[in-house]
Amino acid sequence: MPKNVVEMEIDEVTMELPDTKTLRLKWPEGYETDFKTGQFITVYWPDTPKYKRAYSLSSCALDTGFFEVTIKRDGKMGTRIVDWAEKGNKLFVIPPVGRFLPVLEPEKHLVCIAGGSGVTPFRGFAREATLRKLETKITILYSVRTTEDIIFNDEFRELEQKNPHFKFNVTCTRLSDSDPWPGRRGRIGADWVKEQISNINDTIFYACGPNALVDNAERLVLEELQCPKEQLKLEKWG
Amino acid sequence: MSSQIPDTLKYAKTHEWVKVDGDTATVGITDHAQAELTELVFVELPAVGRALQAGEACAVVESVKTASDIYSPVSGEVIEVNESLADEPGAVNNDPYNEGWFFKVRMSDSSTPDGLLCAEDYKALIGE
Structure with missing residues (x-):
């Protein structure tokens, strides 16, 4: 051993x-x-x-x-x-x-793209920023199949209440049309990501989850948003 | 780093390779697949004698990061499995096209199966 x-x-x-x-x-x-x-x-x-x-x-x-x-x-x-x-x-x-580390500097905005159990490291990001009362903005964009699949929903909502710089946004990809969920539906796309960004130069993108989601996030950030790869951190298979 | 994609094999879109010899197909997973999965720690293979349909999930691989189904690219009966993978799943990482083969199938139709990709098309599929 x-x-x-x-x-x-x-x-x-x-x-x-x-x-x-x-x-x-x-x-x-x-x-x-x-x-x-x-x-x-x-x-x-x-x-x-x-x-x-x-x-x-x-x-x-x-x-x-x-x-x-x-x-x-x-x-x-x-x-x-x-x-x-x-x-x-x-x-x-x-x-x-591991090197999937949050850059917890005051002017930074961490946009965290997650799928399924890939959200788990972002709980750590949000906890540390909240416990330290940091001004770093953290926005989680979380893709799940249905509302039954949201991990840490209550805890992230509580962290949003405690930390004005933290946002937890969910999109559901496989809800039936009759489901009353009032939130976003569909996959994470460039438009939704762009809505979160105020200054792209201070934004750091993180993606964690299944390979397909992480590959899509990489393409979105590097090609559609034309962001340098130094502002992107990836972790496959959450 | 680009992955190895031998010209002599056929490929499924789900990242299995197939080597056809007469009516026997040998199946494994590609170099690209093993690299994406990372270090394998467990391989579960189909039972010898099992009848498979092309596209059927018939094996499971588990790496330090994830678990994933493996699909049979051909229809037929499983006639042999690579039992050494039970003790040495890392052979799939080290030598995916030789020591790391998964199972052999006696194909119900001995012509080359439809829907499989040549090396060049598989290369395009994985963006290399």
């Missing part, structure tokens, strides 16, 4: 949706790590050490003493965690790495 792998106990589980669960992994006593909001951890069960999965942190760097990851029932790991993981179980954790 590599030296930096740490066994952590599941301290709390929260069902966010019927197929999506948040695990709070408690740091062992004396554990310290230098990590940043937006990074991901890699986990595995003690009985299957060769079988690992990586998940973005849904907690932020100010949340110390634990890591939180929010996991959809997807594949064997996602199924085992969502259906069977419970408080007291232990997982091995490879500490956070």
Whole structure:
């Protein structure tokens, strides 16, 4: 086992949706790590050490003493965690790495394009900016199939109330015509993204989710908005 | 970096490759697909003897980042699977067109299946 792998106990589980669960992994006593909001951890069960999965942190760097990851029932790991993981179980954790980091400077506007469970790192972005009372603008543009698929809806709405610089905008792609949802419908397109931007030079785009969504966001930002690639950060498979 | 797309193979739009030899088709996933999936940690293959329809989901791959269905590009009966992938799923990443093959099908129609792409068309599909 590599030296930096740490066994952590599941301290709390929260069902966010019927197929999506948040695990709070408690740091062992004396554990310290230098990590940043937006990074991901890699986990595995003690009985299957060769079988690992990586998940973005849904907690932020100010949340110390634990890591939180929010996991959809997807594949064997996602199924085992969502259906069977419970408080007291232990997982091995490879500490956070990754460069999908929020630029939390006062004049910046972070436009965060998310699909499905790709919204999870943006919870960390919004939490850190809100806890630190930052003036950085953060706008999440979240694509889901139906209103039943919105992860962290209540929490993001609460963060909007606490943080005047944070906006959580949802579009649904597969609602029936008879659904009473008053919000936006259809995929994330250039027009909707452009509506959010006041000064494109101070805007940093983030995209996280399925490959098709991330590829589309990349094309949209680089080709349709003619934005330099330095202002774009991508994370496939949330 | 551009991915390997051998001229000798046929390709499905869902990123499987097919090598036809007589009435037998060998199936795997493309170099582009393995790169998009990232490091594979698990491969579930169809049972030998299973009858497949072209386009049917028949295998599952799981990487450190995601899980994804694999579709059979041809119709027929599964006659062999690459059992070594159970212990070494990383062979798909390291050698997707040889050691990383998934399964072999005795095709119900031995002519080259319709709807598959040549290397050049697959290259265009993935934007390379």
